[in-house]
Amino acid sequence: xxxxxxxxxxxxxxxxxxxxxxxxxxxxxxxxxxxxxxxxxxxxxxxxxxxxxxxxxxxxxxxxxxxxxxxxxxxxxxxxxxxxxxxxxxxxxxxxxxxxxxxxxxxxxxx
Amino acid sequence: xxxxxxxxxxxxxxxxxxxxxxxxxxxxxxxxxxxxxxxxxxxxxxxxxxxxxxxxxxxxxxxxxxxxxxxxxxxxxxxxxxxxxxxxxxxxxxxxxxxxxxxxxxxxxxxxx
Numbered sequence: 001x002x003x004x005x006x007x008x009x010x011x012x013x014x015x016x017x018x019x020x021x022x023x024x025x026x027x028x029x030x031x032x033x034x035x036x037x038x039x040x041x042x043x044x045x046x047x048x049x050x051x052x053x054x055x056x057x058x059x060x061x062x063x064x065x066x067x068x069x070x071x072x073x074x075x076x077x078x079x080x081x082x083x084x085x086x087x088x089x090x091x092x093x094x095x096x097x098x099x100x101x102x103x104x105x106x107x108x109x110x111x
Numbered sequence: 112x113x114x115x116x117x118x119x120x121x122x123x124x125x126x127x128x129x130x131x132x133x134x135x136x137x138x139x140x141x142x143x144x145x146x147x148x149x150x151x152x153x154x155x156x157x158x159x160x161x162x163x164x165x166x167x168x169x170x171x172x173x174x175x176x177x178x179x180x181x182x183x184x185x186x187x188x189x190x191x192x193x194x195x196x197x198x199x200x201x202x203x204x205x206x207x208x209x210x211x212x213x214x215x216x217x218x219x220x221x222x223x224x
Contacts, residue, residue, distance in 0.1 A: 042217075043201055043215040043216060043217050043218050044154070044201070044215050045214075045215070046213070046214070088153075088154065090154075096167060097142055097144050097159045097161075097166075097167065097203075097205060097213065098144075098156050098159060098167040098169070099144075099154075099156060100156065101146075101153055101154035101155075102153065103152075103153035104153060
């Protein structure tokens, strides 16, 4: 079992729809959770991080964390073609910079 | 404010050779982490340096090593290169040891032939 699992996709959504990206993790000691976006040929860029159960909103993005279910998700509202990228989920055990990444979900937003 | 700078951007090496990659973090950042990214395995943590000390290490063989200098610049070395070492090597920096997420550099694309 991989430590961080994501559906590789592609996840295809029409422009303006809500894109829902999901991630599960196996280490119950994980305390920090991150979403990165990676455009083809580019390096990952941080979208959001979340530490506490519940929702965290930042503009069109909402991260959701459920530690009991070991599940973290990212919702993208009003999806735009420019959101088309690979979304990487990452977790860390404690306050550490050792991030364990999932293999990413490819999102394709259709105009 | 300059971002994380990695050099060189591209590198072609022969199996058995060694290679050194360089990373200059964002000014003021003391933590530098290195990752290997391949299509099959995704992003895998190599190691983290903080104030010139290796603080975390991933599950890579001893051929992979690194160091950090007093100005926070970091180098990563891979000895006795294997074909499977072909990958994008990413460096990331953060201001301190707290896990608020970090900023990645553009990476060094290493091809071993």
